[in-house]
Amino acid sequence: MNPFVYHAPIVPEAVIGREREAAALLEAIQEGVNATLYAPRRFGKTSLLGQVLQQAENAGMATVTVDLYGVLTRDDVAARISRAYRTLHGPIGRLLEGMLTAVGAGAQIGGTGASLSLERRVAGTEALLIDLLDLPVRLHERTGRPTVVAFDEFQSVIDVPGMDALLRSRIQHHGPAATYVFAGSEPSLLGALFNDRSRPLYGQAQPFRLGRLSADAVVQAVAARFEASNRRIEPRTLEELVITGAGHPQRTMLLAHRLWAVTPPRSQADERRWGTALTATLAQLAIEFETLWTSMGANERRVVAALAEGLSPVATRDGRQVGLKRPSSAQRAIESLSSRGVLETERGSGSRLVDPLLALWVLQLRAS
Numbered sequence: 001m002n003p004f005v006y007h008a009p010i011v012p013e014a015v016i017g018r019e020r021e022a023a024a025l026l027e028a029i030q031e032g033v034n035a036t037l038y039a040p041r042r043f044g045k046t047s048l049l050g051q052v053l054q055q056a057e058n059a060g061m062a063t064v065t066v067d068l069y070g071v072l073t074r075d076d077v078a079a080r081i082s083r084a085y086r087t088l089h090g091p092i093g094r095l096l097e098g099m100l101t102a103v104g105a106g107a108q109i110g111g112t113g114a115s116l117s118l119e120r121r122v123a124g125t126e127a128l129l130i131d132l133l134d135l136p137v138r139l140h141e142r143t144g145r146p147t148v149v150a151f152d153e154f155q156s157v158i159d160v161p162g163m164d165a166l167l168r169s170r171i172q173h174h175g176p177a178a179t180y181v182f183a184g185s186e187p188s189l190l191g192a193l194f195n196d197r198s199r200p201l202y203g204q205a206q207p208f209r210l211g212r213l214s215a216d217a218v219v220q221a222v223a224a225r226f227e228a229s230n231r232r233i234e235p236r237t238l239e240e241l242v243i244t245g246a247g248h249p250q251r252t253m254l255l256a257h258r259l260w261a262v263t264p265p266r267s268q269a270d271e272r273r274w275g276t277a278l279t280a281t282l283a284q285l286a287i288e289f290e291t292l293w294t295s296m297g298a299n300e301r302r303v304v305a306a307l308a309e310g311l312s313p314v315a316t317r318d319g320r321q322v323g324l325k326r327p328s329s330a331q332r333a334i335e336s337l338s339s340r341g342v343l344e345t346e347r348g349s350g351s352r353l354v355d356p357l358l359a360l361w362v363l364q365l366r367a368s
């Protein structure tokens with residue numbers, strides 16, 4: 001089986017190079033400090049949450065992960081929380097099953113169903129939501145165990161009016177019973193919830209940022225997985241893979257996956273196989289990139305093209321090379337691309353494309 005998974009959250013044993021991040025997040029959780037986990041799409045938030053929650057569980061805490069992707073209403077949020085608790089097994093799971101039934105979140109919102117029972121709708125979703133949000137307190141009363149509640153894709157609650165206020169009003173009383181991790185991919189949206197003084201969750205959590213993977217960690221892990229599966233990788237090819245992946249976790253794993261797939265057992269991944277793998281990777285991503293490119297305005301495309309070529313879009317001369325007339329229009333395009341997670345701007349060091357393969361694709365497009 002191909003040892004490089006690129007399409008879903010990975011198991012803790014497969015996580016590369018996040019020792020420091022995992023340790024820091026676990027420490028915060030164990031000290032009862034709520035945390036936000038920020039990172040661009042596909043940088044490994046869900047995988048890291050899985051790893052850290054497993055460690056928290058080994059340390060005696062109960063853990064639950066609530067995926068909020070795409071929620072639009074309080075009903076949706078209630079259904080997601082209920083579903084998350086329902087996936088728990090063992091004595092805690094059985095205990096919670098009883099509590100869920102007691103709070104009225106019966107089978108109607110378990111499983112795949114997302115709607116609440118009529119009874120509860122009449123009684124009001126708010127009461128049910130409060131009961132669901134307070135489950136860690138009930139659990140703590142009965143077992144003495146604290147719960148870690150991870151909300152993944154938390155930026156989605158922006159679309160649910162008043163949800164952050166309701167959440168804040170409950171979790172502030174959860175003291176020793178629960179610690180919260182709020183993970184999300186769109187920095188601007190998550191930032192809007194936690195960094196805006198006028199929002200209820202302002203200052204309620206310590207921020208953690210997931211960056212790119214270090215080259216050393218990738219080199220070691222990729223070489224080891226080739227070896228363990230009876231293949232080798234030429235040092236130059238490995239270097240090329242690391243440079244092309246630019247520390248982007250999912251892109252690096254995708255490239256490694258494709259390279260491994262064209263390397264038969266007992267043989268070596270070399271320049272020729274790398275060429276084949278890279279072509280296959282870009283072909284696989286063509287539709288995604290075409291869709292993104294089509295969704296951009298002309299100045300956004302110009303900014304992306306400039307960054308792909310290593311130019312600075314806000315420098316007048318560089319900007320002109322891609323048809324940008326004014327630094328101010330480049331700046332506006334940069335802001336809109338950052339808010340959509342296409343660019344990231346690190347303090348002091350300008351903007352860069354989040355996805356190194358998008359840069360390659362744009363270069364090919366412009367050269368064709």
Ligand SMILES: Nc1ncnc2c1ncn2[C@@H]1O[C@H](COP(=O)(O)OP(=O)(O)OP(=O)(O)O)[C@@H](O)[C@H]1O
Nearest residue numbers: 005006008016041042043044045046047249250253
């Ligand atoms: N530390 C890591 N080591 C190895 N691969 C990783 C790591 N982090 C992420 N990946 C790769 O990225 C992919 C996506 O990981 P994951 O789903 O955890 O990211 P995410 O940030 O939650 O993504 P999304 O924004 O889509 O929810 C994985 O399938 C894996 O290929």
Ligand SMILES: [Mg+2]
Nearest residue numbers: 045046047152
């Ligand atoms: Mg995720």
